[in-house]
Amino acid sequence: xxxxxxxxxxxxxSLVSIxxxxxxxxxxxxLRKKSEPYRGYWILPGGIVSNDxxxxxxxxxxxxxxxxxxxxxxxxxxxFSNLDRDPDDRIIAISYIGLIDNVSALFKREDRDDxxxxxxxxxxxxxxxxxHARILKKNIEFxxxxxVNSNVLKSLFPSDFTLPELQKAYEQILNVTMDRRNFRKKFxxxxxxxxxxxxxxxxNGRPAKLYSxxxxxxxxxxx
Amino acid sequence: xxxxxxxxxxxxxSLVSIxxxxxxxxxxxxLRKKSEPYRGYWILPGGIVSNDxxxxxxxxxxxxxxxxxxxxxxxxxxxFSNLDRDPDDRIIAISYIGLIDNVSALFKREDRDDxxxxxxxxxxxxxxxxxHARILKKNIEFxxxxxVNSNVLKSLFPSDFTLPELQKAYEQILNVTMDRRNFRKKFxxxxxxxxxxxxxxxxNGRPAKLYSxxxxxxxxxxx
DNA sequence: AATTAACTGTGTACATTTAACACAAAGGGG
DNA sequence: CCCCTTTGTGTTAAATGTACACAGTTAATT
Numbered sequence: 001x002x003x004x005x006x007x008x009x010x011x012x013x014s015l016v017s018i019x020x021x022x023x024x025x026x027x028x029x030x031l032r033k034k035s036e037p038y039r040g041y042w043i044l045p046g047g048i049v050s051n052d053x054x055x056x057x058x059x060x061x062x063x064x065x066x067x068x069x070x071x072x073x074x075x076x077x078x079x080f081s082n083l084d085r086d087p088d089d090r091i092i093a094i095s096y097i098g099l100i101d102n103v104s105a106l107f108k109r110e111d112r113d114d115x116x117x118x119x120x121x122x123x124x125x126x127x128x129x130x131x132h133a134r135i136l137k138k139n140i141e142f143x144x145x146x147x148v149n150s151n152v153l154k155s156l157f158p159s160d161f162t163l164p165e166l167q168k169a170y171e172q173i174l175n176v177t178m179d180r181r182n183f184r185k186k187f188x189x190x191x192x193x194x195x196x197x198x199x200x201x202x203x204n205g206r207p208a209k210l211y212s213x214x215x216x217x218x219x220x221x222x223x
Numbered sequence: 224x225x226x227x228x229x230x231x232x233x234x235x236x237s238l239v240s241i242x243x244x245x246x247x248x249x250x251x252x253x254l255r256k257k258s259e260p261y262r263g264y265w266i267l268p269g270g271i272v273s274n275d276x277x278x279x280x281x282x283x284x285x286x287x288x289x290x291x292x293x294x295x296x297x298x299x300x301x302x303f304s305n306l307d308r309d310p311d312d313r314i315i316a317i318s319y320i321g322l323i324d325n326v327s328a329l330f331k332r333e334d335r336d337d338x339x340x341x342x343x344x345x346x347x348x349x350x351x352x353x354x355h356a357r358i359l360k361k362n363i364e365f366x367x368x369x370x371v372n373s374n375v376l377k378s379l380f381p382s383d384f385t386l387p388e389l390q391k392a393y394e395q396i397l398n399v400t401m402d403r404r405n406f407r408k409k410f411x412x413x414x415x416x417x418x419x420x421x422x423x424x425x426x427n428g429r430p431a432k433l434y435s436x437x438x439x440x441x442x443x444x445x446x
Numbered sequence: 447a448a449t450t451a452a453c454t455g456t457g458t459a460c461a462t463t464t465a466a467c468a469c470a471a472a473g474g475g476g
Numbered sequence: 477c478c479c480c481t482t483t484g485t486g487t488t489a490a491a492t493g494t495a496c497a498c499a500g501t502t503a504a505t506t
Binding site: 164180206 | 453454456
């Protein structure tokens, strides 16, 4: 390796698609760009990685400082290094998916002058800056594979969820419909969840039983 | 983003675990370190990423220049950014898996004074420098998932392979044994391979039929 | 109080897939 | 010609997935 100054110096940004369940809808958190270029377009939150921190550390910091969110479940997804990502600079993007339950999501910081955020349904994404639409798409694809190969959705449903709620999340992410009875059978016979003994309140019909995930998050074929 | 010089400048290296089939054995290509630190230990091949190339370009170049190999099937695996990876420098590693068929693998460049390479059985890895053992392990784990979710092993068996050969590759990578008849049935009923009409020669028992993969590489649940 | 609407919980029969298993076929070597 | 080795094929039982109908619980309506 020679020392041609700069040649081997790269700028890295971390980008995250944070998902949550809001009113039964799977949503992703986006940030509105306040300045040119792409003013008014939406972007994935993230930060520039310093050379004295890990990418994960940077990700956690960015999420906490800019969004006010803590305890986001993170998983590395993909690196984007095409030269034309940003017309001005050469920046390599490292994308993550993040999962946060609806209660923790309430602590999201209020919008300020310089930061405006919003949750969008994953089927209804606004116009996005740079190649962020592509990155988000890849991240959703990643999440899709993840939820059929692990109980990772535990992070969206930390405790006391109903099976119809869980099923709706699966249906939205996988973009399919499932049979209620078979869905229930699957999760119970796989031993993934347990009945808490309680039922929920305020629904429209018969109250649903409340469940919680038994095991920690780990890989396991579900579907 | 401020312009504190250097703060946001990162050094990236690409590292690849190139797999092939050699005499029925799944092997990975390693490079022997000729200088301190870790002299004599083995490392994954790779290169430092310049800021005028994509990581993939760098990977392809490194493989061609240092190893003399072309047409390696590549797939991104994981990023390692811990601060203690290398005691001297802060280098972020981006790992890939590479697959190359046994014929193309023959074109590997001869060893020179500064580069010594060798193929190692994946169950019999030598002592490795830095965190490369960990990275290789993660890459093998990645390959493992990959072969049950896609026909990616097509890159190791470009044409005219026998089913027992293919099965042995699966068994080594997954570290299991499988039933011959069920294995055959699986690949045939899934429509993944087709009979070429020929049989191989020089074996010990009954000559095996030769097959070839029908489809291009794509994701699909096999096991 | 009875009825209706909306939603949840449970069981059962059928189809499909996986898993286990035994024997015949083809070549090489004595 | 027999023996050894390895490959190719079919069949059966078990497990899993799929489709489907009805009963339970609550709130709203009459």
